[in-house]
Amino acid sequence: MRHTRRLFTSLLALLVLAGLSTSLALAAPPAQDPEAGKAVWGEALCQKCHGEAGEGMWAGPLAGSDKTADEWITQVRSPRNRMPHFSADKISDQMIIDMHAYLTTLTKPESFALADAGLAADAPAGQQLLVDKKCVACHGTSGPVGGFANRGETPTVEAVLTQLRTPRNNMPMFMAEQVSDEEAGLIAEFLASQVAPSALPATGGSGPSAWGLGLLLLGSGLLLAGLAFRSLKVRS
Ligand code: HEC
Ligand code: HEC
Structure with a gap:
């Protein structure tokens, strides 16, 4: 009798504990790690468009973003307009959450102008x-x-x-x-x-570069011969 009661109380305690921890886990937001985010930001290709410090470059700034981490995830998975899509095997949700945590510690730039590629107006x-x-x-x-x-x-x-x-x-x-x-x-x-075609590497042995090398060798040979001839003349 005593045993069953003890078993019952420990079971009850276990149940309470389990319930408590799941509700805690449910209530807790996903962990955000700005330090990890900084490292990910350094390697991810986001900075190619958004700037090394998220200051903006070929796309707008992300430093000091007022968007939520969830909004970032939506943009990466189903981007508006010109941004390409990054799949989860390239950039996981956790990586985005951490990068968001890092970038929001940085100050939003006061002004921003898109980078200029400097193409001529009649570029192809x-x-x-x-x-x-x-x-x-x-x-x-x-x-x-x-x-x-x-x-x-x-x-x-x-x-x-x-x-x-x-x-x-x-x-x-x-x-x-x-x-x-x-x-x-x-x-x-x-x-x-x-x-194509001029920039393609030459196939076959005697391309223009082989000719160049030959001329160079011939030239230096002549130069050496000339020098030797001169020193002979000086001596005589
Ligand atoms: C965020 C960076 C990034 C952007 C933006 C990007 N690419 Fe790439 N691209 C890469 C990487 C990384 C590779 C792989 C390079 C490799 O395979 O060595 C690549 C490879 C390629 C290749 C294959 C090259 C080859 O040697 O076979 C093509 C074609 C290409 N990209 C076209 C494009 C076009 C067109 C766009 C714009 C619509 C574009 N890329 C935008 C990063 C980018
Ligand atoms: C090839 C260039 C390019 C790359 C690479 C890129 N983005 Fe973008 N991103 C854009 C452009 C362009 C927009 C603006 C889209 C629009 O609203 O027209 C944008 C918008 C965003 C926005 C929305 C900003 C806002 O305030 O609405 C977020 C968030 C974002 N990018 C995050 C990322 C992350 C994270 C990565 C890396 C995983 C990334 N981007 C890589 C071009 C890029």
Whole structure:
């Protein structure tokens, strides 16, 4: 009898404890860690558009943001306008919450002006799109051409679209609302004009660089011969 009563009271105590801890867990907001957020901010690509200290650059400032962490998560997962989408396997909700906690410790800048890429008014349409669509923040005004040139490939619409809709590595995703198929075509056209044909690495041994090296060797040979001849003359 005594045993059952003791068992009953301990069970009751356990139940009360369990209830208390779940209600505490429910009431507590998700932990926000500004220190962790600072580290994430340093590595995440958000700063490419929003500025190193969230002061704004190719997109508006985030320092001293008056939006909530939930509003940030919504913007990252289903962005308005020109911002690309970051999936949870690239930037988790917790990372966004922590970055929000860090950025809100910083002071909101008093004024802000969008960065100017300095393109000429008659720059090709595809290059202007690189700026309008914010590709410039990560790829500069020539666009992502280095990899294509190294591989000896001409950038195609398919290659650009594949990277936009199913990006490799860390690139965020640009859906049709941000960059249409047609716009991707204009971008590809500009990239191709940057890569092919002169910028493509020469194939086969005796490209222009081999000729250059040959001329250089010939030139220095002549110079040495000249010097030797002069010292001979001086001596005689
Ligand atoms: C390619 C550029 C780009 C990158 C990278 C980028 N953003 Fe943005 N972001 C924008 C643009 C453009 C807007 C403005 C959208 C609009 O309202 O037109 C914006 C808006 C926002 C807003 C809304 C601000 C407000 O006050 O309404 C938040 C929050 C935000 N970005 C967070 C982030 C975070 C977090 C990351 C990194 C995971 C990130 N952004 C990466 C371009 C970018
Ligand atoms: C927030 C940074 C960021 C932005 C903004 C961005 N990219 Fe990228 N992009 C990357 C990264 C990172 C890679 C991967 C580089 C690699 O694979 O070595 C990449 C790769 C690419 C590639 C593949 C290059 C290759 O060698 O195959 C293409 C094409 C590309 N981006 C196009 C675009 C276009 C078009 C835009 C604008 C609509 C854009 N990117 C905006 C970060 C960005």
